[in-house]
Amino acid sequence: MKEQKKKRVIVLLLLISCMVSGFMLFNISDRPPAKLQSFAQADSLIAYELRSFSISDQQISRSSMEVDSTFSRKIYHIDLPAGFSKTQLHAELNRRFHALGVSTPARVSFSDQQMRIHLEYKGTVFRTVALHTDPDLVYHRDRASIIVAIERFPDDELLNTLTTFGEPIPIVLSINHPMEANELQKSLAGQYDRILFWLRNDENEDLMQHNPSVALRRLKQFENVLPNAKLLLSGSDNSPDAKNMAARTDLTFVDAREALYLHEYLGKASFLEELNKLKSGQSYSLAIITGNETTLHWLGEKLPELKKAGVELIPPPKINF
CATH class of the missing domain: 3.30.460 (Beta Polymerase; domain 2)
Incomplete structure (x- = not known):
């Protein structure tokens, strides 16, 4: 009796499965393909x-x-x-x-x-x-730069994603000491060559703004340990301390004091809208993006639109103060 009941349950389940499959097949086949309306x-x-x-x-x-x-x-x-x-x-x-x-x-x-x-x-x-x-028309392209900020050592997937963009987008790595920067540069050799360094403290705050004396000491150490390093100069253009500090060294900097900062917590819609500020007539020429799988996916969606609008991505300009 139990065996017969079990067979009935199996038959019922098979019948339900066939009905569901048939319903799905009907819906898929009955759905007309997209076509031009007019x-x-x-x-x-x-x-x-x-x-x-x-x-x-x-x-x-x-x-x-x-x-x-x-x-x-x-x-x-x-x-x-x-x-x-x-x-x-x-x-x-x-x-x-x-x-x-x-x-x-x-x-x-x-x-x-x-x-x-x-x-x-x-x-x-x-x-x-x-x-x-038309030879009388002038092709105007807006030049802008994008930097991807990485808080930890970048994995292969992230670096591969950046490489597939085919754009001169550097990564900036947070470091506390030039010896750390030296080791990171050695580890990334041959994988990704566009590297900047950002001096920050243990709380991930900009060291040049929050502890100028220690920051200056680190910069002087950079001149000995990694003199060809390129560093990020952040902060506000209204606070010249960082610029004055940079001017006391022979190091090369990327001036990001007026950069646009973007991160995942903006949400996709706001993130994509903010990137429009790199287009013609907008006030930003440099964006720093906190890099992860999500933000790079959003960036990959936006890049074709920026290029269509005439934005040419270039390496961020470097300066020696």
């Missing part, structure tokens, strides 16, 4: 991408070409300065439209530096984006 939607997406590349309305003109008696194709004519990456714009348009079933074949004319990108849907080319190089 040509007006395509126009909106094109306009969005052009804005994200900081292409002004003055650089854009439109015309139409009659294909037959019932259809005319709209053509966007975009004037671009020399040095602008047409390939990157093409890649972004392809990424945007591919999910909607729209292909974006392109033809390049090297003689007149033009690229024509066709938007094709169900065998019909319905839009063309013609990119022209």
Whole structure:
């Protein structure tokens, strides 16, 4: 009797499992794939991408070409300065439209530096984006720098993530003594060469601000132990003590007194919004990010947008006071 009851339970469980699987399969197969809703939607997406590349309305003109008696194709004519990456714009348009079933074949004319990108849907080319190089336009790029602050020895995954960005982003390591910096530099040799050091006390406070006498002694020791080291100069521009202290050495510094400081506790939305301050017209040219898996993931999401907006990441400028 017990054996028969057990078999019934097993059959019931199998039946429930089949019903759940069938329901999931029905839902997945019944869900229509994403597709282009209208040509007006395509126009909106094109306009969005052009804005994200900081292409002004003055650089854009439109015309139409009659294909037959019932259809005319709209053509966007975009004037671009020399040095602008047409390939990157093409890649972004392809990424945007591919999910909607729209292909974006392109033809390049090297003689007149033009690229024509066709938007094709169900065998019909319905839009063309013609990119022209205008020698009278000047390509303005905003230069900015990013530093990733690491509170402990960086693991391989973090260093690999930074390397895959392909950008000149140094790490800054907190140290209390130049001998510690020397050991860290030896340990990281061949793994990551863009290294800065930040003199801090045991409470992770900036040593140059909280204990100037000890900080000056450490800086003098740096001149003997690691004279080629590059150190971070933090604090406020209104307090010249750190700058005066740095001027009493022959060491090289990165001036971060007016840097933008970002960390995970901002939350993703605020973190990404703050990075917009590196764009044109904003007041910051250097951001220091507390580095971990989360913040580097957010940074990786934001970098393409910054580059599209014309931000060029450069190594943070170094100075000898």
